[in-house]
Amino acid sequence: MFQGPIIFGLTVNEILLAVFLTLALIFTYKTLVERDLVKAVVYSGGEAVSYALAFVVMYAPDLVLAYVAVGLGIYSALFLFVITRTERYEKEVVEA
Amino acid sequence: MVTDALTLIGQVLGCLGLVLALVGAVNDLIAAIGFVRFKNFYLRLHALTVGVIGGTFYPLIGLGTYALFCIAPPLGYYVAGVSYVTAFFVLITAPAGSHAIARGAHRAGYRPEPAREDKLAKDREEGVME
Amino acid sequence: MLSLETQMYILAGAVGLYILSSLIYAYKLATEKSVPDMVILVDSLTYDLAVFIVALSILTQNAYLAVGALPLAIWAYVFDIYMSKYLEGRELGD
Numbered sequence: 001m002f003q004g005p006i007i008f009g010l011t012v013n014e015i016l017l018a019v020f021l022t023l024a025l026i027f028t029y030k031t032l033v034e035r036d037l038v039k040a041v042v043y044s045g046g047e048a049v050s051y052a053l054a055f056v057v058m059y060a061p062d063l064v065l066a067y068v069a070v071g072l073g074i075y076s077a078l079f080l081f082v083i084t085r086t087e088r089y090e091k092e093v094v095e096a
Numbered sequence: 097m098v099t100d101a102l103t104l105i106g107q108v109l110g111c112l113g114l115v116l117a118l119v120g121a122v123n124d125l126i127a128a129i130g131f132v133r134f135k136n137f138y139l140r141l142h143a144l145t146v147g148v149i150g151g152t153f154y155p156l157i158g159l160g161t162y163a164l165f166c167i168a169p170p171l172g173y174y175v176a177g178v179s180y181v182t183a184f185f186v187l188i189t190a191p192a193g194s195h196a197i198a199r200g201a202h203r204a205g206y207r208p209e210p211a212r213e214d215k216l217a218k219d220r221e222e223g224v225m226e
Numbered sequence: 227m228l229s230l231e232t233q234m235y236i237l238a239g240a241v242g243l244y245i246l247s248s249l250i251y252a253y254k255l256a257t258e259k260s261v262p263d264m265v266i267l268v269d270s271l272t273y274d275l276a277v278f279i280v281a282l283s284i285l286t287q288n289a290y291l292a293v294g295a296l297p298l299a300i301w302a303y304v305f306d307i308y309m310s311k312y313l314e315g316r317e318l319g320d
Contacts, residue, residue: 016245023252030256038312042264045305046255049271052298053248056279056291064279064294072272073301080312107227114228114236117281121243124274128250131270137262144266151247152273155240156295159280166233171289178292179280186273186299193269193306200310201262 016057024050035090041079048072110166116158124151137201138208141194148190156183234285241281248274265309272302 007015027047034040048071055063127147134140160179163172207214219225228236248271255267276295283292 026256038261042268045268049275053275061291061293065297068298068301073304076305077308080308111228114233117240118236121240124247125243128247131254140263147270148273152277155277163284174289175283175292178295182276182295182299189303193303196310197262197265197306200313204313206262
C-alpha cells in the first residue's frame, strides 16, 4: 500500500476528489447554459467522465461501471435520437 | 540456479514495463499540449493518435508486464489480464472511432481552415464520390 | 534492480502526469467551440481514465478497482460512433 504525502492536512485522495468534483460542477453548469443541444450532450459526457474519476478515487468500481454506461453511452444515444426529431438550437424565451 | 536466472529476467522485464508506463505518461502530456497548440480539427487528430497509441496502448502493455512479473500471483495475474485485454480493444477500436468522426466532420461541413486545396470536397461537388 | 519503493515512486509520478494531462484536456473541453473537437477531447479523457484505473489498482494493491478499464474503452468507441452518425445524417455547418 502506497501512502502519499499529506498537504495542508489533507491526503492526496481528498485533494483529487475536490478537483474532480469541481470539474463535474463546471461541466454541469456548461450543460445548463448551453443553447446548442448537441454541445450540451457532449458536455454531459464530460460530466459523466468527471464523476467516474471521482468514483475511482473513492474506490467504487461498480459505480464507475454503471455511471459510465449510463452517462456516456445510453444517455447520449437517447438524446441524439431525440434531437434528430426536433430542432438543434434552443430559441430565446420571450417574456410574456 | 535456473530459478534465480528466471527471477532476474522477470525483474528486468517488470522494470522495463514500468519505464514504458512512464514514457507513456510523458506521451500523453505531449498530446495534451498538442491539443492546445494545434489550430483546427484535422491537425488535432494527430495529437489524438499520439494520446491513444502512445499514451494508452503502450502504458497498458507496460503495466500488464509489470503486474505479471513483479506482483504476487492472484492480484498480478488479474491486473495483467485486464490490462492486456483493454490494450487489445483500444488498439482495435480507437483508430476506427477517430476515422468515423473525421468522416462525419467532413460531411457535416467542417473544412480544414488554412488549406491550400481540398480535393475531397471538390470531388464531392463534381459527383466523383458520393 | 530497482527497489520496491523506487518502483512505487515511478508509478506515482506516472499517475501524476496523467492527472495533469487530464486537467489540460478538461480545460480545453470547457473552452472549445466546435463539436468534433469536443468529441475527441471526451475520448482522450476516457482513455486517460482507463490507464489511471489500472495504475491506481497496482498502486493500492486492490484487484477489484481494475474492473472498470475495459468497459470504459468500449463505451468511448460507442460514443464516437453515435456522434459521427449524427454528424453525417444532417448537412449542418457550425
